[in-house]
Amino acid sequence: MTSDSLRMWVIYDHPSDHPHNFVARLWRVTAGKTDATDTVLMGPLEDLRTAMRNDGLTRLTRQAGDDPVIVEVWL
Numbered sequence: 001m002t003s004d005s006l007r008m009w010v011i012y013d014h015p016s017d018h019p020h021n022f023v024a025r026l027w028r029v030t031a032g033k034t035d036a037t038d039t040v041l042m043g044p045l046e047d048l049r050t051a052m053r054n055d056g057l058t059r060l061t062r063q064a065g066d067d068p069v070i071v072e073v074w075l
Contacts, residue, residue, distance in 0.1 A: 005030045009057065009074040011048055022071070024048045045071065 006029040015023055018040075026039035041048060052059065057074040 006075070008034075009052055011045070011052075011071040011074070012069045013045075013071050015069045018042060022048055024052070024074075 008027045008029055009024050010027060012018075012023045012025065014021065017023075021042040022045045024041040026037045028035050028037055041051060049059070052074040060073045060075060062070050062072055
């Protein structure tokens with residue numbers, strides 16, 4: 001990831017591509033563009049949250065217009 005990009009983890013509640021798990025997917029945000037990466041973590045919600053906290057990230061609650069499977073975003 002380049003220094004001019006922001007990493008953003010999105011935690012999903014059993015998305016269609018992983019219907020049996022909570023999933024944290026890493027996204028890369030650059031000027032005017034947001035791309036999903038191939039980096040995915042799966043496990044219990046609290047384990048994913050612990051991993052995000054341990055990485056020094058801050059939790060943002062879901063927004064009203066978010067896809068219903070989005071639990072939260074970590075920056």
